[in-house]
Amino acid sequence: MNSHHAEHEAGIESAIDAALPELDLDTKTRLLAGRDMWSLPALPEIGLRSLVMSDGPIGVRGVRWTAADPSIALPSPTAMAATWDPELIRRAGRLLAQEARRKGVHVLLAPTVNLHRSPLGGRHFECYSEDPYLTGAIGTGYVRGVQEGGVGTTVKHFVANDAETDRFTVDNVVDERTLRELYLSPFEMIVAGAKPWGVMAAYNSVNGPTMTEHDELQNGVLRGEWGFDGAIVSDWFATRSTAGAIDGGLDVAMPGPRTVYGEALAAAVRAGEVAESTVDDAVRRVLRLAARTGAWDRATPVVADGALPAPVDGVALTRELAGRAFVLLRNKDDVLPLDAARNGTVTLLGAAARDARVLGGGSAQVFPEHVVSPLEGLRAVLPEGVLTYRIGADPTDELGVAGTGFALRAVCRDADGAVLGEDTLPNGMVQWFGDDLPDGVTLDRLRTVEITGTFTPRESGLHSFGTKGLGEFVLSVDGEVLFDGVAVADGLDPFEAFFAAPSERAKAELTAGKAVEVGLTYTVPDLSGAPVRTISCALVHREPQLDGDELIEEAVAAAAVSDTAIVVVATTERVESEGFDRSDLRLPGRQDELVHRVAAVNPRTIVVVNSGSPVEMPWRDEVAAVLLSWFPGQEGGSALADVLLGHAEPGGRLPTTWPARLDHAPVTQVRPENGKLSYAEGVFIGYRAWQRGDTEPAYWFGHGLGYTGWSYEEARVIGPDTADGDVRVMVTVHNEGARDGREVVQVYAARPDSTVDRPHRWLAGFATVDCAAGARATVDITVPMRAFAHWDGGWAVEPGEFEFHIGRSVADSRLVRTVTSSEGKLP
Numbered sequence: 001m002n003s004h005h006a007e008h009e010a011g012i013e014s015a016i017d018a019a020l021p022e023l024d025l026d027t028k029t030r031l032l033a034g035r036d037m038w039s040l041p042a043l044p045e046i047g048l049r050s051l052v053m054s055d056g057p058i059g060v061r062g063v064r065w066t067a068a069d070p071s072i073a074l075p076s077p078t079a080m081a082a083t084w085d086p087e088l089i090r091r092a093g094r095l096l097a098q099e100a101r102r103k104g105v106h107v108l109l110a111p112t113v114n115l116h117r118s119p120l121g122g123r124h125f126e127c128y129s130e131d132p133y134l135t136g137a138i139g140t141g142y143v144r145g146v147q148e149g150g151v152g153t154t155v156k157h158f159v160a161n162d163a164e165t166d167r168f169t170v171d172n173v174v175d176e177r178t179l180r181e182l183y184l185s186p187f188e189m190i191v192a193g194a195k196p197w198g199v200m201a202a203y204n205s206v207n208g209p210t211m212t213e214h215d216e217l218q219n220g221v222l223r224g225e226w227g228f229d230g231a232i233v234s235d236w237f238a239t240r241s242t243a244g245a246i247d248g249g250l251d252v253a254m255p256g257p258r259t260v261y262g263e264a265l266a267a268a269v270r271a272g273e274v275a276e277s278t279v280d281d282a283v284r285r286v287l288r289l290a291a292r293t294g295a296w297d298r299a300t301p302v303v304a305d306g307a308l309p310a311p312v313d314g315v316a317l318t319r320e321l322a323g324r325a326f327v328l329l330r331n332k333d334d335v336l337p338l339d340a341a342r343n344g345t346v347t348l349l350g351a352a353a354r355d356a357r358v359l360g361g362g363s364a365q366v367f368p369e370h371v372v373s374p375l376e377g378l379r380a381v382l383p384e385g386v387l388t389y390r391i392g393a394d395p396t397d398e399l400g401v402a403g404t405g406f407a408l409r410a411v412c413r414d415a416d417g418a419v420l421g422e423d424t425l426p427n428g429m430v431q432w433f434g435d436d437l438p439d440g441v442t443l444d445r446l447r448t449v450e451i452t453g454t455f456t457p458r459e460s461g462l463h464s465f466g467t468k469g470l471g472e473f474v475l476s477v478d479g480e481v482l483f484d485g486v487a488v489a490d491g492l493d494p495f496e497a498f499f500a501a502p503s504e505r506a507k508a509e510l511t512a513g514k515a516v517e518v519g520l521t522y523t524v525p526d527l528s529g530a531p532v533r534t535i536s537c538a539l540v541h542r543e544p545q546l547d548g549d550e551l552i553e554e555a556v557a558a559a560a561v562s563d564t565a566i567v568v569v570a571t572t573e574r575v576e577s578e579g580f581d582r583s584d585l586r587l588p589g590r591q592d593e594l595v596h597r598v599a600a601v602n603p604r605t606i607v608v609v610n611s612g613s614p615v616e617m618p619w620r621d622e623v624a625a626v627l628l629s630w631f632p633g634q635e636g637g638s639a640l641a642d643v644l645l646g647h648a649e650p651g652g653r654l655p656t657t658w659p660a661r662l663d664h665a666p667v668t669q670v671r672p673e674n675g676k677l678s679y680a681e682g683v684f685i686g687y688r689a690w691q692r693g694d695t696e697p698a699y700w701f702g703h704g705l706g707y708t709g710w711s712y713e714e715a716r717v718i719g720p721d722t723a724d725g726d727v728r729v730m731v732t733v734h735n736e737g738a739r740d741g742r743e744v745v746q747v748y749a750a751r752p753d754s755t756v757d758r759p760h761r762w763l764a765g766f767a768t769v770d771c772a773a774g775a776r777a778t779v780d781i782t783v784p785m786r787a788f789a790h791w792d793g794g795w796a797v798e799p800g801e802f803e804f805h806i807g808r809s810v811a812d813s814r815l816v817r818t819v820t821s822s823e824g825k826l827p
Contacts, residue, residue: 019046019287023283032286034255037534038255049297051107053254056108059099065431070426071099071368072095072314073371075636076612076632078129078656080092081128082630085651093147095312097149106294109200113187115129116656118162119582123577124582125611125631143196147194155190156235159187160174169205171676172204175679175682179206187199191227191228197293198232200233201238213241214249218250229288234252234254240260265279315635320639327653328652337644339646340386346566347564348568349389349390349555352568356637357572377639378637378640378641380641381641395570397542399464402428403427406453406541408451409451412440429539450519451519457514462508463507463508465507466503467483469536469538473485474519474520475505475519477516483506564605565598565605571611576612584616595607596618610632651704687702687761701763701809707741710734714730717804724785726783726785730778731747733769740771740773741773746808746810747765748806748810750802750803751803761810765782801818802821
């Protein structure tokens with residue numbers, strides 16, 4: 001810590017020391033409880049403004065969960081990790097801080113650094129990697145960037161929140177070594193390397209205690225061992241008890257106004273169940289967070305307005321990041337990059353090519369101002385007459401929130417039908433929390449919300465309409481009431497109204513280009529007993545379902561007469577979303593059939609995989625190229641055009657191993673038995689487990705091709721340094737191709753003949769390097785001493801000779817060097 005930073009932190013602590021005696025017990029306990037869905041109460045008597053939080057991790061939604069308040073949408077966290085570039089993600093963090101400040105947000109509820117324990121994890125797309133070191137490195141860059149912009153982070157979900165099934169009640173049983181070496185490791189790296197101002201406690205339990213009450217992990221490990229001095233915030237609705245949470249280390253119970261803190265906590269102190277000093281400690285940490293983010297007038301923020309990073313061009317950075325994250329898995333006969341002048345006609349196929357899926361479902365969702373689809377991206381750069389588009393196969397038969405062709409607004413009425421206020425709606429979704437309502441509208445007078453306007457179809461035929469949300473609905477199309485009924489909850493998840501599947505209610509025969517009136521009236525239920533007073537409903541729609549056989553035949557016919565066929569395949573929100581785990585890795589609908597059929601008639605078939613996590617690709621050896629675009633963010637179509645045409649190189653490498661088939665994957669158990677989920681595989685997840693098996697994955701961790709070729713010429717090991725035990729690995733690579741390129745140099749440690757049951761190889765360090773055609777470059781990679789250590793009641797290093805395998809993936813070693821360690825315990 002430099003002297004200026006130490007002086008600044010001392011100033012914050014002095015301000016807290018002075019303020020605490022001014023606050024009575026009721027005020028202190030009120031500060032620890034959410035005021036509403038996204039904020040803490042203001043305390044004007046000490047100059048404290050309301051501290052505002054907002055979901056990330058790929059954008060900043062702000063306090064309004066609505067498309068009427070648009071946000072920059074970056075690529076998914078799996079895409080971020082696929083860049084293997086913490087400095088690029090640091091730049092993304094600065095952009096997110098810029099967005100947060102624009103929206104009046106002090107704390108971003110991100111990043112998610114849980115691990116890809118199993119490819120079935122429903123929020124796989126929202127996490128970085130199966131590897132703790134890569135996760136920690138990318139997360140460190142993210143946190144540094146956001147906090148350099150003066151905005152706090154809450155690194156989440158602490159800890160072992162690696163699946164969605166029964167996430168509120170599951171007890172994850174994890175042995176101490178596995179917990180330390182895998183699941184705690186990214187959090188520890190980020191605490192040490194980025195000093196986050198917040199951490200979010202998870203829903204689940206670990207070895208008994210629920211995480212919001214886990215004294216051993218929150219107070220003992222996070223604060224005691226690691227020295228974390230920030231605030232611990234609960235995941236939304238995660239708290240179970242008052243004394244258990246405050247004594248277990250939880251500072252803030254979200255959301256409000258009904259929480260286990262506030263009045264309940266004050267009563268617990270007065271009853272002698274909780275020490276007031278424990279409350280004071282939590283208040284100190286909340287005031288520290290407010291001071292650091294500039295929400296407290298008595299303290300200077302960490303980043304003053306005049307010291308903010310230079311403004312970031314959000315659109316440009318989003319496009320750059322997407323292209324850098326694309327992973328080229330296969331490129332037979334160098335079919336990519338395409339040459340627009342020489343490669344002739346192109347047929348683009350797939351519903352996701354026209355209606356792009358750019359982000360995953362759930363709380364990670366934001367609403368970008370615009371989205372560039374693959375079709376739009378390619379149309380913008382290919383000459384007139386070159387590109388043909390066909391749907392080919394639609395991955396979903398589910399209705400989606402009313403969008404293209406709809407012109408809608410929300411009308412709010414009281415019990416007598418009088419209009420209280422209106423709001424514009426960029427799409428058919430209404431999501432209002434607490435008092436965040438249109439001007440003139442109050443919850444006590446609001447009786448109905450009317451989503452109303454017109455719909456102009458782009459196709460003739462039988463259109464489907466429906467509802468999303470819970471409650472009483474009346475749906476009308478073209479003046480006719482098609483549905484009048486009630487939608488009820490199926491489960492216990494408090495977010496079911498947001499994440500549950502939409503329901504089809506009726507069909508209407510419509511004509512392309514002919515506008516009709518549409519309306520959905522939602523009757524607001526009694527919210528007096530609700531933990532959060534929320535208005536959530538949506539008008540949903542699906543275009544006429546075309547004959548699947550005809551769609552595929554049309555696509556195959558077009559591909560057969562084109563020089564190149566590009567097929568975009570995708571998952572859907574029913575496959576990858578918060579709130580549930582996946583049941584398989586198959587692409588939905590008839591997309592696999594489409595690829596097989598197109599590959600049979602066009603040898604230059606390129607498949608773009610639009611998913612946030614692994615899918616089975618039974619056709620991967622039949623096609624010329626396979627390119628992973630992940631969920632590429634709002635500029636995904638432009639970035640795809642850049643990469644396909646060679647204006648940018650696909651710079652990504654796999655952050656997780658892709659199985660050929662689900663039944664080959666080493667860990668597939670994500671569903672608890674009798675309330676418990678055993679992490680019986682121990683430290684062997686991802687590539688660590690694949691190395692021990694007899695089956696090869698489709699593509700190994702770290703794999704990724706580019707548009708040039710590389711040789712690894714020299715590697716030199718320096719150290720270990722006597723001061724800290726770190727080792728430096730100097731690697732010289734040669735770009736042997738005719739194009740400039742980017743390489744990710746990966747260093748894996750190994751311990752032959754180890755007495756410890758450990759992986760064959762594990763990631764120990766990496767670096768990205770840009771190199772001109774024909775040139776050489778040397779990278780300097782630091783391998784921390786911890787890379788040699790294993791947990792044995794403490795961090796221990798096995799004496800003897802370790803190997804470094806240096807290359808292009810965990811399975812593609814180009815150079816091997818050795819380093820000798822001496823026995824010892826690490827601090």
